[in-house]
Amino acid sequence: MLWFIGLGISGIDGISSNTLKIIKKADVIFLENFTSPIGKQEVSKIEKLVRRKFKIAPRWMVEDGKTILLEAKRKTVVLLSYGDPYVATTHIELRTRAETEKIGTRTIHGASAITSLVGECGLHHYKIGRPVTIMREISSLTTVYYTIYENLIRDSHSILILEYNSDTNFFLGPKEAFSNLLLTEGSQKRNVINESIFAMVASRIGTKNQSIIAGKLSSLMDADFGKPPHTIIIPGKLHFTEDDAIKTLAKCLDDPSDNSSKIQKISQQMLLKYLPKARKALEEVQRQFKDNKDVQPIIENAHLYLDDAEKFQKEGKDELAVLSVGYAEGLIDALRLSKGIDPWAQSL
Amino acid sequence: MLWFIGLGISGIDGISSNTLKIIKKADVIFLENFTSPIGKQEVSKIEKLVRRKFKIAPRWMVEDGKTILLEAKRKTVVLLSYGDPYVATTHIELRTRAETEKIGTRTIHGASAITSLVGECGLHHYKIGRPVTIMREISSLTTVYYTIYENLIRDSHSILILEYNSDTNFFLGPKEAFSNLLLTEGSQKRNVINESIFAMVASRIGTKNQSIIAGKLSSLMDADFGKPPHTIIIPGKLHFTEDDAIKTLAKCLDDPSDNSSKIQKISQQMLLKYLPKARKALEEVQRQFKDNKDVQPIIENAHLYLDDAEKFQKEGKDELAVLSVGYAEGLIDALRLSKGIDPWAQSL
Numbered sequence: 001m002l003w004f005i006g007l008g009i010s011g012i013d014g015i016s017s018n019t020l021k022i023i024k025k026a027d028v029i030f031l032e033n034f035t036s037p038i039g040k041q042e043v044s045k046i047e048k049l050v051r052r053k054f055k056i057a058p059r060w061m062v063e064d065g066k067t068i069l070l071e072a073k074r075k076t077v078v079l080l081s082y083g084d085p086y087v088a089t090t091h092i093e094l095r096t097r098a099e100t101e102k103i104g105t106r107t108i109h110g111a112s113a114i115t116s117l118v119g120e121c122g123l124h125h126y127k128i129g130r131p132v133t134i135m136r137e138i139s140s141l142t143t144v145y146y147t148i149y150e151n152l153i154r155d156s157h158s159i160l161i162l163e164y165n166s167d168t169n170f171f172l173g174p175k176e177a178f179s180n181l182l183l184t185e186g187s188q189k190r191n192v193i194n195e196s197i198f199a200m201v202a203s204r205i206g207t208k209n210q211s212i213i214a215g216k217l218s219s220l221m222d223a224d225f226g227k228p229p230h231t232i233i234i235p236g237k238l239h240f241t242e243d244d245a246i247k248t249l250a251k252c253l254d255d256p257s258d259n260s261s262k263i264q265k266i267s268q269q270m271l272l273k274y275l276p277k278a279r280k281a282l283e284e285v286q287r288q289f290k291d292n293k294d295v296q297p298i299i300e301n302a303h304l305y306l307d308d309a310e311k312f313q314k315e316g317k318d319e320l321a322v323l324s325v326g327y328a329e330g331l332i333d334a335l336r337l338s339k340g341i342d343p344w345a346q347s348l
Numbered sequence: 349m350l351w352f353i354g355l356g357i358s359g360i361d362g363i364s365s366n367t368l369k370i371i372k373k374a375d376v377i378f379l380e381n382f383t384s385p386i387g388k389q390e391v392s393k394i395e396k397l398v399r400r401k402f403k404i405a406p407r408w409m410v411e412d413g414k415t416i417l418l419e420a421k422r423k424t425v426v427l428l429s430y431g432d433p434y435v436a437t438t439h440i441e442l443r444t445r446a447e448t449e450k451i452g453t454r455t456i457h458g459a460s461a462i463t464s465l466v467g468e469c470g471l472h473h474y475k476i477g478r479p480v481t482i483m484r485e486i487s488s489l490t491t492v493y494y495t496i497y498e499n500l501i502r503d504s505h506s507i508l509i510l511e512y513n514s515d516t517n518f519f520l521g522p523k524e525a526f527s528n529l530l531l532t533e534g535s536q537k538r539n540v541i542n543e544s545i546f547a548m549v550a551s552r553i554g555t556k557n558q559s560i561i562a563g564k565l566s567s568l569m570d571a572d573f574g575k576p577p578h579t580i581i582i583p584g585k586l587h588f589t590e591d592d593a594i595k596t597l598a599k600c601l602d603d604p605s606d607n608s609s610k611i612q613k614i615s616q617q618m619l620l621k622y623l624p625k626a627r628k629a630l631e632e633v634q635r636q637f638k639d640n641k642d643v644q645p646i647i648e649n650a651h652l653y654l655d656d657a658e659k660f661q662k663e664g665k666d667e668l669a670v671l672s673v674g675y676a677e678g679l680i681d682a683l684r685l686s687k688g689i690d691p692w693a694q695s696l
C-alpha cells in the first residue's frame with residue numbers, strides 16, 4: 001500500500017489528526033522535498049508529533065521509483081510532500097506505476113501553494129491562464145515569454161513558478177527572472193514585457209511571514225522580497241474587485257494596472273495599420289476611376305469588404321477581418337496596377 | 349476578526365486539530381454552502397466534534413456581507429467553506445471589504461476540489477488552460493466553446509465546471525453539458541466538439557465513492573456517473589505519462605486520444621480552404637487574360653502573394669498568410685469583375 005499525502009502549506013497546523021494517524025501507523029515514511037522546500041523545523045515538529053523518523057526521498061528516488069515500490073509491495077508506505085501531492089508530475093507517474101504493479105494507492109490532498117497564492121493575491125481563479133516555470137537558462141525564457149503573451153491576449157493572469165533545485169538549494173530570484181524577461185523582450189520584440197508592466201511577487205505563502213509585493217517591474221527591481229520561495233504573477237485584465245483586492249492585500253509600490261490593454265494581438269496590430277491605409281487608397285482610386293463605369297463593381301466591393309473587415313474586427317473575428325482587408329487591398333491594387341501605378345511606391 | 353477557513357474536500361478527515369480549535373473558540377460560525385455542496389452528514393459530524401452549531405450563509409449574505417462584517421467588528425467570526433476559501437471570488441471580495449473596514453482577517457487554506465481532481469485524473473498541472481463554467485442556458489455555451497477551442501489550440505486541458513445552484517439544489521449534469529456543447533458546435537462550426545472527442549468526467553472527488561469515467565463523447569452519453577458533483581475535463585495534447593495515468597486511474601470506455609491534434613486554428617482552416625481555391629481561380633484568369641498585356645503585372649503579383657501565403661503558413665505566421673491570400677484573391681477577382689464575371693457565382 002502506497003499513501004500519497006500532501007502536507008498542505010501551513011506546516012503542522014494544517015495536518016489533520018486522521019493524517020497524523022496514518023503517518024504514525026505506516027511501516028516506512030518517505031519525505032519528498034525536491035518539488036518544494038519544506039522547513040527543517042516544520043519537519044522535525046511533525047516527526048516529534050508522530051514519533052517517527054522520515055527518510056528523505058530525493059528526486060532520483062521518486063523518479064526511479066524502485067525502492068519505494070519494492071517497499072510498498074509488502075508494507076504500508078507513506079510518501080509525504082509539501083502542498084498537494086499530484087501537483088508534481090513525478091508523483092502521478094509513481095502512482096500510475098504502483099497501480100500497474102497492483103500496489104494499492106491512497107491519497108490525502110493538501111492545500112496547494114499555487115492555488116492558495118492566487119487567492120492570497122486577490123485574483124480570480126477562473127482568470128488564471130496556463131502556468132509556466134522559469135529556469136535560470138535564458139534560452140528557457142522564450143516559452144515563458146510567449147505563454148505570458150498568449151495569456152495577456154486572452155486577459156488571463158500568468159503564474160511564473162521559479163526554478164528550485166533541492167540538491168544545490170538553489171532558488172531562482174524574482175529579480176533575475178525579471179531581468180531575463182526583459183532580455184527576452186529585446187530579442188522577441190512583441191511588446192509583452194517592459195519596465196512599466198505590473199507584476200506581483202508572492203513570497204513564503206502559507207507561512208507566518210508571507211508577503212505579497214506588487215508594482216511596476218522598475219519598482220520591483222529595487223524591492224526586498226526576503227527569503228524564498230517566491231512566485232511571480234503577471235496579471236492580465238483586472239476586474240475592479242481584483243484591483244481593490246490587490247490594493248488591500250498586497251504591498252503596492254505602484255497602483256495596479258491592466259497589462260492586457262497594453263498588448264495587441266498580431267492581427268489587431270495589422271488591422272490598425274492596414275485598415276486606414278486601405279481606406280485612403282480606396283478614396284484615391286475612386287477619384288482616378290470615377291469616369292470608368294466598368295470598374296465601379298470593383299470599387300463597390302472594396303468598400304463592402306472594408307466595412308466587413310471593421311465589422312469582423314468588432315465581433316472579434318480577427319482572421320476574417322484580416323482576410324477581408326487583404327481582399328479589399330487586392331481589389332484596389334489591381335486597379336492601380338492596371339493603370340501602371342506601382343502600389344508599393346505609394347503609402348500602401 | 350474574520351477567519352476564512354477552507355474545509356478541504358475530505359470532510360472531517362481532512363481538518364486539522366488546529367482548525368477545529370479555532371472553530372470551537374469562535375463567537376459566530378458561518379457555513380457557506382453555495383459555491384460547492386457540502387454533505388449534511390459531514391456538516392453535522394463537524395458540528396458534533398466542535399460542539400457548536402453553524403449558521404448557514406447563503407449567497408446573498410456573503411455577497412451583501414453586512415451581517416458577517418458587523419459581527420466580525422466585535423467578535424471572532426469564522427466563515428467555513430468547502431475546498432479552499434478563495435476559489436470563490438465572493439470570499440476574496442468579503443476579505444477585501446473586511447480589511448478596508450479595519451477588521452483583521454486570517455486564512456486557513458484547504459485542498460481545492462479543482463486542484464485535486466487534475467491530479468486524480470492523471471493530468472499535468474502546468475498544462476491546464478483557463479477554466480470555465482457551463483451554465484444551463486445554451487447562450488452561455490459560446491464562451492465555453494471558444495475557451496475549449498483556445499485551450500486545445502495551445503495543447504492545454506480545459507476544466508469545465510458545471511453549474512450548481514444551492515437554492516434549488518440544481519446540478520447541471522454532464523450529459524446535458526455535452527448535448528449543449530454539441531449544439532453549440534452546430535452553430536459555431538469550428539470543429540471543436542464532436543461525438544468522437546475524448547473527455548473525462550470526475551465525480552465526487554475527495555469522497556470515498558469518487559469516480560473518474562473517460563471516453564469519447566458518444567460513449568459518455570450512455571454512461572452512469574452517479575450522484576453530483578461532477579466536473580468535465582476536455583484534455584488537449586496528452587503527454588505519454590498522462591496517457592498511461594488516464595488508462596490506469598480512470599475507467600476508460602475508450603482509449604485516450606489527442607484532441608489537440610484534431611483541431612485546427614481558424615486561420616489554418618481558412619488557408620486550407622482558400623489557398624487551393626485561389627490557385628485554381630488564378631489559373632482560369634490567366635487563361636482568360638493571356639492576350640491582355642496590361643493585366644500581366646496583376647497576375648504576376650497574384651502568383652507572388654499566393655507563394656508568400658504558403659511561405660508564411662509554413663513559418664507559422666498565420667496572420668500574414670491570411671492577409672496575403674486575401675490580397676491575391678482581391679487581385680484575381682478584380683480581373684473577373686472587370687470582365688463582368690461574378691466571382692461568387694464561381695467556386696470562390
